[in-house]
Amino acid sequence: MLYKEISLNHVRISLVAALVLIFPVLCCPLKAQENPYFVTYSHNLEEPGNLEVEYFSTFGTQRTGNNFHSYWTEFEYGVKAWWTSEFYLDAQTTFHDSTVYTGFKWENRFRVLKHEHWINPVLYAEFEDTNGADKTLKEIVGHDTEADFTDTNGEARREHKREIELKLILSSNTKGWNFSENIIAEKNLSNEPWEFGYALAASRPLALKASAKRCNFCRQNFILGAELYGGLGDRHSFGLRDTSHYLAPVAGWNLPSGWTLRLSPGFGLNDNSHKFLLRWGVSREITGFDRILRQLFGAKS
Amino acid sequence: MKLVIVALLLGAMLLAISQSSANSVSARRGLNNLQFHLSADTYAELRKAPEKAVNRANPLENDPEAVTAGKLLFEDHCAECHGDDAKGGRKAPSLRVSEVRNATPGTLFWLLTNGVVRKKMPAWSKLPEPQRWQLVRFLKSPEIVRAAPADNATNP
Numbered sequence: 001m002l003y004k005e006i007s008l009n010h011v012r013i014s015l016v017a018a019l020v021l022i023f024p025v026l027c028c029p030l031k032a033q034e035n036p037y038f039v040t041y042s043h044n045l046e047e048p049g050n051l052e053v054e055y056f057s058t059f060g061t062q063r064t065g066n067n068f069h070s071y072w073t074e075f076e077y078g079v080k081a082w083w084t085s086e087f088y089l090d091a092q093t094t095f096h097d098s099t100v101y102t103g104f105k106w107e108n109r110f111r112v113l114k115h116e117h118w119i120n121p122v123l124y125a126e127f128e129d130t131n132g133a134d135k136t137l138k139e140i141v142g143h144d145t146e147a148d149f150t151d152t153n154g155e156a157r158r159e160h161k162r163e164i165e166l167k168l169i170l171s172s173n174t175k176g177w178n179f180s181e182n183i184i185a186e187k188n189l190s191n192e193p194w195e196f197g198y199a200l201a202a203s204r205p206l207a208l209k210a211s212a213k214r215c216n217f218c219r220q221n222f223i224l225g226a227e228l229y230g231g232l233g234d235r236h237s238f239g240l241r242d243t244s245h246y247l248a249p250v251a252g253w254n255l256p257s258g259w260t261l262r263l264s265p266g267f268g269l270n271d272n273s274h275k276f277l278l279r280w281g282v283s284r285e286i287t288g289f290d291r292i293l294r295q296l297f298g299a300k301s
Numbered sequence: 302m303k304l305v306i307v308a309l310l311l312g313a314m315l316l317a318i319s320q321s322s323a324n325s326v327s328a329r330r331g332l333n334n335l336q337f338h339l340s341a342d343t344y345a346e347l348r349k350a351p352e353k354a355v356n357r358a359n360p361l362e363n364d365p366e367a368v369t370a371g372k373l374l375f376e377d378h379c380a381e382c383h384g385d386d387a388k389g390g391r392k393a394p395s396l397r398v399s400e401v402r403n404a405t406p407g408t409l410f411w412l413l414t415n416g417v418v419r420k421k422m423p424a425w426s427k428l429p430e431p432q433r434w435q436l437v438r439f440l441k442s443p444e445i446v447r448a449a450p451a452d453n454a455t456n457p
Contacts, residue, residue, distance in 0.1 A: 111418060114415075116424055176429040212366035
């Protein structure tokens with residue numbers, strides 16, 4: 001009975017995710033040029049008027065308790081060339097337990113400087129309304145550890161979290177490489193201390209020059225890199241004690257048809273971390289989403 | 302909870318609609334006027350390129366495939382705003398003008414790298430340098446340059 005409920009919920013959520021991804025296939029063309037990161041942000045923002053629809057999954061192992069599969073859908077819109085807004089819907093399935101919706105997040109990223117510099121700062125502000133069953137591991141802060149995930153979904157989802165998260169994103173593009181550093185501060189809006197975390201990443205396409213013909217397997221379509229992320233304690237106990245950390249190679253494949261596929265096996269670096277996280281994602285950017293909306297509302301193109 | 306989600310979705314829709322309606326208002330005032338302002342702002346940015354950037358030579362000047370590759374990159378990343386034929390659109394000005402024709406490769410590379418982020422033109426530093434130079438080769442190719450009028454073309 002329980003398994004039936006899990007599979008039904010899983011099917012429903014998967015159907016919604018599939019519909020979300022099918023829409024851009026049917027509506028419009030686009031070419032992507034995305035970095036392969038799952039956790040770290042670079043200073044590259046969404047082009048104004050474009051909408052990127054993304055689906056991501058994380059499979060995580062759990063030493064005490066059940067393994068899980070969390071997934072989220074992102075809608076990333078370029079409001080201005082210096083402002084990107086993003087909306088997330090999160091859910092997860094814990095094996096031998098249940099499938100639950102875990103909440104939503106709304107984030108905004110603001111480019112600070114007019115021109116490109118050696119290091120480019122971007123400010124990030126996010127509001128999260130999630131429950132305690134959230135297992136997306138989209139960022140690691142404070143004393144987040146594997147032991148936090150041992151509660152059943154039924155128990156965990158009783159906890160309601162409203163949080164704000166701020167990031168200072170520093171990022172550089174040089175000689176084909178992207179280097180990104182994120183400093184994270186998160187605050188539960190109830191009476192809990194500020195928690196801190198970090199994410200670092202580097203990536204590079206396999207070829208820097210574009211090919212003179214369209215091809216799926218051209219080297220410039222493949223981007224490889226690595227991410228390192230983890231918690232830095234909280235306001236009362238800042239540091240590495242009782243924190244978890246991960247190292248994750250990342251790979252991205254930007255297809256000429258407009259799809260981007262990402263894959264990242266992540267490895268916990270200490271006993272507080274999940275031993276293994278496998279992340280994968282698929283995204284598609286809809287160019288001129290604002291123009292499509294205008295046409296939907298009857299404006300001339 | 303559901304109310305918050307609905308409110309957020311409505312907010313996002315309103316944001317999108319307000320942007321599109323703002324564009325529609327501009328359209329009613331005349332596409333030429335809009336293009337004139339876009340053009341003036343963007344072309345003025347070309348004059349802000351530092352001398353060091355202006356004097357940079359295109360390292361792919363002799364690459365026989367650079368123009369073709371640059372054309373594909375243009376179709377992928379630039380045509381939505383500048384038009385398939387680079388003659389300009391609702392969001393961005395024509396590139397078949399004397400300002401672009403007379404700009405040095407280094408100036409165009411500098412503008413591509415930095416964008417004009419306050420005026421909707423994103424920074425394209427996420428494209429590796431050789432791909433930006435390939436785009437510059439396309440913008441300086443006969444296909445674009447020959448179509449540019451000899452005189453200043455910013456007037457509507």
